Amino acid sequence: MPHTPVPPVLLGDEPGSFRRGVLAERHPAIIRQVREAFPYDAEVRRALDELAVNCTRGALEPLPDEAHDLDRWRAWGLDGHLGTSWYDVPWLWSESYFYRQLLQAVGYFGPGVWQGVDPFRPMKLAELESAETEAELAALDDLAERSATERGRALLHGSLWGNRADLGFRLSDAGAEERAAVSGLVADDSDALWAALKDATVLCLVADNAGRELVPDLLFLAHLLTEHQIERAVLHVKPYPYYVSDATFDDVLDAVRALVAAPGAAGEFGRRLWAALSDGTLVVRAHPFSASPLPYADMPDDLRADFAGASVTVFKGDLNYRRLVGDRLWAPTTPFADVTAYFPGVVAALRTLKSDVITGLSAETEAALTASEGQGWRIGGTRALIQVRGV
């Protein structure tokens, strides 16, 4: 990035900022919701209550000595942050560690009966089984009449806008779902994406939320496989529950089972996905780095090799975008190509805007957005983009 000034990494300390609000309000609200999700015993409830106090008023505390991933968190910088206020370590670090500590509190890593029980599963399932999801699946029947090109474009946009389905975001912004999406994209490299997909063999999709985002992501992959636009898809999910609704392998199975059970075209998509999982043309990976508190510029060699082997890698969602470009307050006109120059191969971002980080806007677009909304467009979840580098 020869000419790009690099701003500092974002912290959550600025009073009145969205970031501080996430730490001070969203995190305790998530704990309250988790506390109600299952009949947790007194020990779990006490651990959750302690975390609720600690994460808003205290400092980062260590993981247990016997934690299976202690060395990993140390390699990610844990020792340097212990004893520091949650507001004064990098925001991404603070958020990621919050989810790790939440899982510790509910006994997710065991031993014990709560081992492996996803504290967010009731919320994820409620969404997957909702009338909205049913209506979205029924709408697939109309798509069947259209040309493959039109279907592809509709499914790409379904996957993009599916990113509005983010249960963590809705928890701290109750009006988010009702606010109308603005259909014109703030950056639209979709032609470049289709050009890259034309000669593609392997597509990596780095998933974001389960349910109403993962379902359209899977539909998009199924379409590309069916049309022989790609030979193989690699879906990266989280290794454990994270940011409330982020997709895990269990969520992939729930989504595919829901599709298989659906009538009409949705059911056909489901069977296509089932077959692809069985024959290895759809592979799911849950790399530990997918839930790391670090940007993708710091990814380990094996993950880099995985992305390097893909014709195109698509990053879904707001958090993945922050990690892809670096969690910094870039000037919005900073070229997306500059901040992703480190990435091996063609990379695309499909994201609705739900936090301050943004790159790759034209000066005209930035000026128009700011004139109409101040800085609210950055975090409102009504705007979206498709950005591509490396075609």
Ligand SMILES: O=P(O)(O)OC[C@@]1(O)O[C@H](CO)[C@@H](O)[C@@H]1O
């Ligand atoms: O990655 P997603 O699901 O699109 O959005 C994640 C999010 O809701 O959580 C973060 C704040 O906690 C922000 O990056 C964004 O607001």
